[in-house]
Amino acid sequence: MLKVDSIVAGYGRTRILHGVSLNVPKGGLVALLGGNGTGKSTTLKAIVGLVAVQEGQVVLDGRVINDVPAEQRASLGLSLVPQGKEVFAGMSVEENLLMGAYHRRRDRQGIASDLEGVYQRFPRLKERRKVNAGMLSGGERQMLSIGRSLMARPSMLLLDEPSAALAPRIVEEIAEAILGLRDLGLTLLLVEQNVGMALDIADHIYVIRGGRIAYEREVGDGIAMEELQEFYLGGQEH
Template sequence: MLKLDNIVAGYGRTRILHGVTLDVPKGGLVALLGGNGTGKSTVLKTIVGLVKAQEGQVTLAGQIINDVPTEDRAALGLSLVPQGKEVFGGMSVEENLLMGAFHRRRHRTEIAGDLEGVYQRFKRLRERRNVAAGMLSGGERQMLSIGRSLMARPTMLLLDEPSAALAPRVVEEIADAILALRDLGLTLLLVEQNVGMALDIADYIYVIRGGRIAFEREVGDGVAMDELQEFYLGGKEHA
C-alpha cells in the first residue's frame, strides 16, 4: 500500500532523512519507532507532502506521489492523525468530526453514516458531541483526532505518536481502537516512542535513528524488548 524507497529529505539545506526505505503492506499495521529528533515526524511529513523528498520515491497503492499536492494525497486515501492531539478547541466535538469530511461535504447521507460509525466506535465522543473540543481530556482529544481522520474515509492512516502523554489505561484504549481500525481493513503506519505499545499491536517494526533505519523485523519473529531497546537507544546498527 505504501512504500518509501531511499528517501532523502529535510528542511532547506539541512538533511534529516538519509535514504529511508520502508514498506507498509495493504491491511498491515507497521510501527516506526525512534526517540526525539530521529526523523520520525519528517517521515510522515514527507509521506503527506508537507516536506518534499529531495531523492527517492514515495509510492501509494502503486502510484508514485512525489509531485502530488498534499490536498490531493488525501483524495487518494491518505490521512494523517497529527501529533499533539490537535483539535479545533473552540468548535464542538461534532463540528470537529465534520471538518474531517469537508472535501466530501456534498455527500451528506454518506457523511451522516460515517459520523454514526465514529460515535459507535468512540462512545465518549457521542456523549460529548456538543462540548467544545478544547474542554476534552487528552485521551478524548486523541479519540477525536482519530475520528476526524476516519471521516475522510481513508484507506491508509498515519498516526503520529497517539499514546504520547496519556495515562496507561487510556493508552490501552487507544491501542484497542487502532487494532479495530486494522480489522476494518485500513492500512496503518504508527509512529511511536512507546516500544511496549508497538510490540503489542504492530505486525512489523522499524527503528529510525539519525534519519536512517537502524533496525527492522517482524514482531512475531522473536523480537525481545531488551534487544529492541539496544537499537532504539543506539547500541547497535542495522541487522
C-alpha cells in the same frame, strides 16, 4: 500498498532523512519507533506531502506520488493523525469531526453515516458531541483527532504518537481502537515512542535513528528486547 524508497527530505537546507525506506503492506499495521528528533514525524509528513522529498520515492499502490500535492494525497486515501492531539478548540466535537469531511461536504448522507460510525467506535465522543473540543481530556482529544481523520474515509491512516502523554488505561483504549481500525481493513503506519504498545499491536517494526532506519523486524517470533533497545537507544545522530 505504501513503499517508501530511500527518501531524503528535510527543512530548507537541513537534511533530516538520509535515505529512509520502509514498506507497509495492504491491511498491515507497521510501527516506526525511535527517540526524540530522529525523523519520525518528518517521515510521516513526507509520505502525506507536507514535506518535500528531495531524493527517493514515495510509492502508493504502485504509483510514484512524490509530486502529488498533499490535498490530492488525501483523496488517494492517505490521512495523517498529527502529533500533539490538535483539535479546533473553539469548535464542538461534532464540528471538529465534520471538518474531516470538508472536502466532500455535499455528500450529506455519507457524512451522516460516517459520523455515526465514528460515534459507535468512540462512544465517548458521542456523549460529548456538543462540548467544546478545548474542554476534552487528552485521551478524548486523541480519539477526536483519529475520528476526524476517519471522516476523510482514508484507506491508510498514519498516526503520530497517539499514545503520548496518556495514562496507561487510556493508552490501552487507544491501542484497542487502532486494532479495531485494522479489523476494518485500514492500512496503518504508527509512529510511537511507547515500544511496549507498538510491539503489542504491530506486525512489523522499524526503528529510525538519525534519519536512517537502524533496525527492522517482523513482530511475533520473539523480538529480542535487548537487541531492539540497542538500536533504539544506542548512540546519537550520525
